[in-house]
Amino acid sequence: MSKFILSTSSCADLTESYAKEHNIVCLPFTFLIEGKEYPDDFGHSMSYTDFYTKVRAGEPSTTSMINAEAYEEYFKSAIAGGLPLLHIEFSSALSGSYQNAKNVADKMNGEFGEKRIYVIDSLCASxxxxxxxxxxxxxxxxxxxxxxxxxxxxxxxxxxxxxxxxDDLNHLRRGGRLSRASAFFGSMLKIKPVMDVDDRGRLIPHFKVRGRKKSILTMVEHMQMDIKNPDGQTVFICHGDCIDDAEFLKAKVLESFPTIKEVAIHYTGPVIGSHSGPGTLALFYMGKERYKD
Known part of the structure; x- marks a missing residue:
């Protein structure tokens, strides 16, 4: 029997089957598209394919973090049975949700006179x-x-x-990561950025390569340089409705590291996808340290 409860948010982009199998609660962020707000709920309220079809057609999507009231309601219900709670949240550099969760946990722990709720800023995304x-x-x-x-x-x-x-630099432009001119000329030249999440939990562009295939191979090349103890590792991949590219990336990872235990693929959910766009492709693994320029 578990000694504690474990939860995260929908920005972890876990599959529903995984969350159910391992008793993980994924609190939903929300996204607004076509004037209607939807919870990020494993594709029930809007399927992943419908979401990306709308974004490809030019529909803008905005997102909202989890507020303090939602955290307080969940935390109270989660610990009602007597077990403590560990909540691991989306990077504080990308959302205010962690701070909301921490503020609520600090308040409740103070009222209890002991620590029953642990909240961690993952400094991770998706x-x-x-x-x-x-x-x-x-x-x-x-x-x-x-x-x-x-x-x-x-x-x-x-x-x-x-x-x-x-795949589309214009989504980075809308998020302030690129200028309009850089996005325009980069798209004309088929320039693809390769980015990571740094030690402060921020999304940082590092390399600009020409062509989709080269951007995928660049990610694998860096994995070859900085993965730690690949034998038996689980590796995650997510994609913005580009499964063929995800499968190509998986094949290259397994070609480089045949002793990896598993490479698990899933969609980039609509909250992350609202900012990164269709064609987003990402690779996650345990390594030596995050990239430093």
């Missing part, structure tokens, strides 16, 4: 957060205490490597 949660799941299931798991997550979260590329 399935990088999901993979960090997977490590916590494995430790929980190995009978580690909540303190041991929280300590391990804090000590190792910056070794969770993220590599991203996108």
């Amino acid at each position: 399935r990088g957060l999901g993979l960090l949660v997977d490590y916590a799941v494995n430790m929980r299931d190995a009978d580690k205490t909540i303190e041991e798991v929280a300590e391990w997550v804090e000590a190792n979260k910056l070794n969770l490597i993220h590599w991203f590329t996108v």
Whole structure:
């Protein structure tokens, strides 16, 4: 029997089957498209393919973080049975949700006179957060205490490597990552950025390569340089409705590291996808350290 409850948010981009199998609660962010707000709920309210079809057609999508009231309601119900709670949240550099969760947890723990709710700023995004949660799941299931798991997550979260590329530079322009001129000329020249999440949890462009295939191979090349102990590792991939590219990336990863335990692929959900766009492709694994220019 689990000694504690484990939860995260929908920005972990876990599959519903995984969340159910491992008893993980994924609190939903929300997104607004065509004038209507939807929860990011494993594609039930709007399927992943419908979302990306709308965005490809030019529909803008905006997102909203989880507010303090939603955290308080969930935290109270989660610990009502007497078990403590470990909540691992989306990078604080990309959303205010972590701070909302921490403020609520600090307030409730103060009222209890003891620490029952642990909230961690993952400094991770998308399935990088999901993979960090997977490590916590494995430790929980190995009978580690909540303190041991929280300590391990804090000590190792910056070794969770993220590599991203996108197909359409205009989504980065809208998010302030590129100027209008850079996006225009980059698209004309088929320039693809390769980005990571840095030690402060920010999405940082590092390389500009020509062509989609080269951007994918660049991610694998960096994985070859900085993966740590690949034998038996689980690797996560996510994609913005570009499954063929995700399968190509998976094949290249397994070609380079045949002793990896599993390469699990899933969609980039609509909250992350609202900012990165269709054609986003990302690779996540445990490495030596995050990239430094």
